[in-house]
Amino acid sequence: MKVTEMNVRDIVPYENNPRKNEKAVQAVANSIKEFGFKVPIIVDKENVIVAGHTRLKAAELLGLEKVPVVIADDLTEEQIKAFRIADNKTGGLAEWDDEKLAEELKSLDDLFAMTDFGFGEFELSMLTSDFEPEPYDKEDVEPYKQNEGEYLAKMRVIITYTEDDEEAVRELLGVEEIEKVVYDISELK
Numbered sequence: 001m002k003v004t005e006m007n008v009r010d011i012v013p014y015e016n017n018p019r020k021n022e023k024a025v026q027a028v029a030n031s032i033k034e035f036g037f038k039v040p041i042i043v044d045k046e047n048v049i050v051a052g053h054t055r056l057k058a059a060e061l062l063g064l065e066k067v068p069v070v071i072a073d074d075l076t077e078e079q080i081k082a083f084r085i086a087d088n089k090t091g092g093l094a095e096w097d098d099e100k101l102a103e104e105l106k107s108l109d110d111l112f113a114m115t116d117f118g119f120g121e122f123e124l125s126m127l128t129s130d131f132e133p134e135p136y137d138k139e140d141v142e143p144y145k146q147n148e149g150e151y152l153a154k155m156r157v158i159i160t161y162t163e164d165d166e167e168a169v170r171e172l173l174g175v176e177e178i179e180k181v182v183y184d185i186s187e188l189k
Helices: 022-035 053-062 077-093 098-108 121-128 163-173
Strands: 003-007 041-043 049-051 066-071 144-146 150-152
Touching: 022 053, 049 053, 049 077, 053 066, 098 121, 121 163
Parallel strands: 041 066
Antiparallel strands: 003 066, 041 049, 144 150
C-alpha cells in the first residue's frame, strides 16, 4: 500500500455515495486540524472516492489543497462497490467499552474539548460523572390503573439537546426507541 498526495480538486466524489455524512464533517475537520490528516482517502484508478467522502469534505472546509490518498487500483469494480459499503458498515458495528472510554475521556478533560470531535455534552457528562442510574423494578414501570379504566405509566423525563444525546440515552437505558416530545422553547413563553 502506497500513500501519496493528491490535489483535492482532482478527487471525484462517488455520485451514488449512500452515506449521509454532513453531520460528521465539522468533527472530522476539527480532528484533522488538531491531529493532522492521519487517515488517507481511498480512490480508484479514476480518482473516484472509494472511502473518505467525509475526509474530503473536511479537507475542503479547512481549505486544504492536497491530501493523502491510497489508490486502490488492485480491486475490480465490484470489489470497490462492496468495499465502499463494507468500510462504512463495519465501522458502525464496533461498540464502546464505557468504563475504558470514561477513563480515557477523564484523562483528556482538561486538554481537549471532545465535543469538537462529535461527542454530545450529555453523552460526555453521562460517561464522565459518577452518576449511577437508579435501579428500578420492572413492576415500577408497568401501567397502573387510575379511575374507571384509565391507565397511566410511570415515566422518567430526560431532556436531550442533540441527536448524539438521544443516542446516549437509548444506550444508557438499553432501548432502541424512546418516546419523544419536542418543544420549541419560543412557544413556552
